[in-house]
Amino acid sequence: MSIDCEDQELLEGFLAETTELLEKLDDDLISLEKSPEDAELMNRIFRSIHTVKGASSFLGFDMLVKVTHKTEDVLNRLRKSELSLNSEIMDVILEAVDLVKTLVSDIKGGDIVERDLEDTISKLIPYLSEGAVEATVLAPVFAPKEETPPVPPPAPDPQEPAGAAPASAPPEAVAAAESAAAPKPAPPVAQPKPQPVKEPAKAAAKGDELADNSTVRVDVKRLDDLMNQVGELVLERNRMIQLHSDYQTGLDPTGFGDDFGKLSKRLNFVTSELQMQVLKMRMLPVEKVFKKFPRIVRNLARDLGKEVDLVIYGEETELDRSVVDEIGDPLIHLIRNALDHGLETPDQRLAAGKEPTGTVVLSAAHEGNQIVISIKDDGRGIDPERVSKKAIEKGLITEEQLASMGSREILDLLFLPGFSTKEQATDLSGRGVGMDVVRTNIRKLNGIIEIKNDIGRGSEFILKLPLTLAIIQSLLVEVEREVYSIPLASVIETMRVSKKEFHMIGGQEVLKLRDSVLPLLRLQHTFGCQEVYSERDTCYVVIVGVAEKRIGLIVTRLLGQQEVAIKSLGKFLSNLPGIGGSTIMGDGRVALIVDPIGLIGGAA
Amino acid sequence: METALTKVKSEEYGGELIQLVSFNLEKEEYGINVLMVREIIRMLNITRVPNTPHYVEGVINLRGKVIPIISLRRKFDLMEAEYDKRTRIMVMEVVGELMGFIVDEVSEVIRISEKEIQPPPPVVSSGIEQECMAGVINQADRLLVLLDLERMFSADERRLFSNVA
Numbered sequence: 099m100s101i102d103c104e105d106q107e108l109l110e111g112f113l114a115e116t117t118e119l120l121e122k123l124d125d126d127l128i129s130l131e132k133s134p135e136d137a138e139l140m141n142r143i144f145r146s147i148h149t150v151k152g153a154s155s156f157l158g159f160d161m162l163v164k165v166t167h168k169t170e171d172v173l174n175r176l177r178k179s180e181l182s183l184n185s186e187i188m189d190v191i192l193e194a195v196d197l198v199k200t201l202v203s204d205i206k207g208g209d210i211v212e213r214d215l216e217d218t219i220s221k222l223i224p225y226l227s228e229g230a231v232e233a234t235v236l237a238p239v240f241a242p243k244e245e246t247p248p249v250p251p252p253a254p255d256p257q258e259p260a261g262a263a264p265a266s267a268p269p270e271a272v273a274a275a276e277s278a279a280a281p282k283p284a285p286p287v288a289q290p291k292p293q294p295v296k297e298p299a300k301a302a303a304k305g306d307e308l309a310d311n312s313t314v315r316v317d318v319k320r321l322d323d324l325m326n327q328v329g330e331l332v333l334e335r336n337r338m339i340q341l342h343s344d345y346q347t348g349l350d351p352t353g354f355g356d357d358f359g360k361l362s363k364r365l366n367f368v369t370s371e372l373q374m375q376v377l378k379m380r381m382l383p384v385e386k387v388f389k390k391f392p393r394i395v396r397n398l399a400r401d402l403g404k405e406v407d408l409v410i411y412g413e414e415t416e417l418d419r420s421v422v423d424e425i426g427d428p429l430i431h432l433i434r435n436a437l438d439h440g441l442e443t444p445d446q447r448l449a450a451g452k453e454p455t456g457t458v459v460l461s462a463a464h465e466g467n468q469i470v471i472s473i474k475d476d477g478r479g480i481d482p483e484r485v486s487k488k489a490i491e492k493g494l495i496t497e498e499q500l501a502s503m504g505s506r507e508i509l510d511l512l513f514l515p516g517f518s519t520k521e522q523a524t525d526l527s528g529r530g531v532g533m534d535v536v537r538t539n540i541r542k543l544n545g546i547i548e549i550k551n552d553i554g555r556g557s558e559f560i561l562k563l564p565l566t567l568a569i570i571q572s573l574l575v576e577v578e579r580e581v582y583s584i585p586l587a588s589v590i591e592t593m594r595v596s597k598k599e600f601h602m603i604g605g606q607e608v609l610k611l612r613d614s615v616l617p618l619l620r621l622q623h624t625f626g627c628q629e630v631y632s633e634r635d636t637c638y639v640v641i642v643g644v645a646e647k648r649i650g651l652i653v654t655r656l657l658g659q660q661e662v663a664i665k666s667l668g669k670f671l672s673n674l675p676g677i678g679g680s681t682i683m684g685d686g687r688v689a690l691i692v693d694p695i696g697l698i699g700g701a702a
Numbered sequence: 703m704e705t706a707l708t709k710v711k712s713e714e715y716g717g718e719l720i721q722l723v724s725f726n727l728e729k730e731e732y733g734i735n736v737l738m739v740r741e742i743i744r745m746l747n748i749t750r751v752p753n754t755p756h757y758v759e760g761v762i763n764l765r766g767k768v769i770p771i772i773s774l775r776r777k778f779d780l781m782e783a784e785y786d787k788r789t790r791i792m793v794m795e796v797v798g799e800l801m802g803f804i805v806d807e808v809s810e811v812i813r814i815s816e817k818e819i820q821p822p823p824p825v826v827s828s829g830i831e832q833e834c835m836a837g838v839i840n841q842a843d844r845l846l847v848l849l850d851l852e853r854m855f856s857a858d859e860r861r862l863f864s865n866v867a
Contacts, residue, residue, distance in 0.1 A: 580749075667768060668799050669797075671770050682768070688761050
């Protein structure tokens with residue numbers, strides 16, 4: 099059944115507004131559970147759901163109206179203190195909100211699917227004073243559905259797949275879930291659950307899309323500023339044309355150099371302003387991602403029987419929307435791990451002389467041209483011995499390989515696909531996918547992962563990500579007369595070394611760097627450049643890091659640092675190993691951007 | 703106007719009229735549908751791209767867009783030649799992507815009737831892959847090979863591009 103909505107614009111407005119309200123709602127509900135006395139918060143929640151109800155009844159989305167109406171009733175009773183909030187009521191309300199999200203994403207998808215509302219609504223009804231009456235009144239409404247077998251426990255708590263779908267390998271999983279027309283339930287929810295499973299799984303995948311960022315809301319002031327800057331730019335262009343024609347007609351050619359100098363300075367100023375403005379418009383507060391975590395933590399903590407305090411800092415930190423879109427999944431996995439593997443149960447914590455309630459700190463901050471996100475728990479930390487034992491048991495590494503590993507390398511084993519310290523895979527973890535997802539996504543963003551580990555006292559995962567993906571700071575290097583650009587976000591350090599300092603270990607050139615051994619890669623070989631400088635015996639090594647790995651790139655010369663705009667190489671050349679894109683230099687020539695991920699992948 | 707013209711002519715020849723851009727490669731004349739050609743530019747600095755098929759010369763900056771450049775000589779296994787002042791890059795849209803093709807010289811735009819296009823001769827001993835020849839045009843004083851670049855970058859070729867990875 100497709101949506102017959104006469105006014106597409108109206109519908110779009112409705113979807114944008116509702117999506118925004120629903121996003122906020124989740125967050126507010128969790129806060130409400132912590133501080134049930136907050137009347138202001140209560141009212142805000144009530145208003146949100148009321149707005150959604152009003153708008154949907156106006157547009158004639160009956161199913162939405164039904165659900166929101168009942169939810170509103172329950173909320174109203176809470177507001178009037180006729181009911182007191184407990185976690186059961188909260189569960190039901192959250193479930194109802196999830197259902198609303200599902201319905202909204204159906205509308206967004208352009209297809210209204212008949213969904214089973216009764217199950218959720220019937221749970222809401224007991225919380226209404228005139229519950230019994232309502233139930234009988236409602237019964238006829240759903241009469242045709244009465245036969246559906248007493249629907250299994252609220253399908254898999256809608257929240258569950260929402261987290262689980264991205265859990266096990268997001269792109270494929272979501273794709274799989276989306277093509278839920280396929281007879282089998284999507285892999286993430288592989289347990290033999292009754293039929294209705296398919297629907298929520300699909301809903302979950304769609305629910306994720308619901309939060310997609312296809313439209314932007316921009317502060318009018320920012321837009322005005324932008325317009326202003328563009329006006330300036332046009333002005334400078336006119337001056338330039340004028341200057342040129344003056345010069346050509348031979349009018350005062352002596353002053354040309356001066357005038358041109360001034361002009362280029364102003365142009366430089368205007369364009370960098372413009373660049374900043376546009377960049378700012380693409381920025382989103384990281385709150386967009388962070389705000390779904392309180393709820394995830396709440397549910398997880400309950401499922402695991404642990405007491406957890408989630409502390410969030412720096413949610414106002416802004417970063418590019420492209421980055422915001424990508425960090426959600428890795429963060430979910432890291433938080434899951436912190437709760438599941440990191441934190442102990444209250445008993446264990448007491449035995450270890452800690453507070454029974456564990457703390458997970460999620461923080462974001464700017465650090466130079468990067469954003470640093472850290473997930474820190476005060477749990478048991480990571481036991482390197484256990485990690486290495488498991489890795490050998492699972493056949494991921496050999497004893498010899500282990501012998502040559504430092505403590506850093508051992509922690510890096512966590513990221514291997516298939517690695518898990520769990521004996522048995524559960525709903526939550528143990529399939530050995532999560533950390534691989536983290537690594538893949540962080541790599542995609544040219545980010546770096548660091549692990550700080552304090553056995554017995556907790557662990558910290560630090561993600562360092564570039565602020566934006568469109569314009570990057572880069573290090574320009576020369577490889578046998580060809581210019582390449584290396585994203586500065588991945589560069590850890592550069593050094594000038596003599597070729598004598600290189601060693602060979604098992605066919606791999608390495609460099610002893612302080613206390614670690616760094617594998618080296620000759621860009622000249624990788625990129626097949628013609629050798630022009632054969633008798634030089636010193637060269638430069640650029641040490642780059644990708645996620646948890648480090649590698650040294652041998653280049654001929656360092657040319658300097660420059661801000662470059664990334665240009666795609668197009669469909670045909672998109673899959674080149676070690677090349678991530680291209681950029682246009684000051685002289686109009688194209689320089690290729692090195693993709694450290696591809697290089698490291700190839701070298702490993 | 704264009705359509706009116708086409709109509710009259712087509713009645714005359716009894717077939718659709720098409721316009722071709724003709725260019726030279728190793729003294730042979732080739733034609734390509736004018737609708738495919740976005741622009742024709744002079745040679746400029748090409749940045750080599752590593753690990754690509756041999757016929758990919760590299761990439762250029764076309765007013766802020768980076769597009770791949772293909773040497774048709776190498777693509778057709780012809781002798782390499784020095785670039786001179788008549789060398790041109792024909793920028794075309796192939797399967798939705800802009801690409802540049804280096805040719806020896808671009809000569810003119812000609813109109814022909816579809817009826818004049820003959821199927822390619824069964825045996826082609828030159829390096830030009832049979833599949834990207836859409837046909838030949840045999841006029842009194844000239845022989846044109848009509849190319850279909852879409853077909854040149856058919857599924858096979860695109861796989862090749864990405865397989866390099």
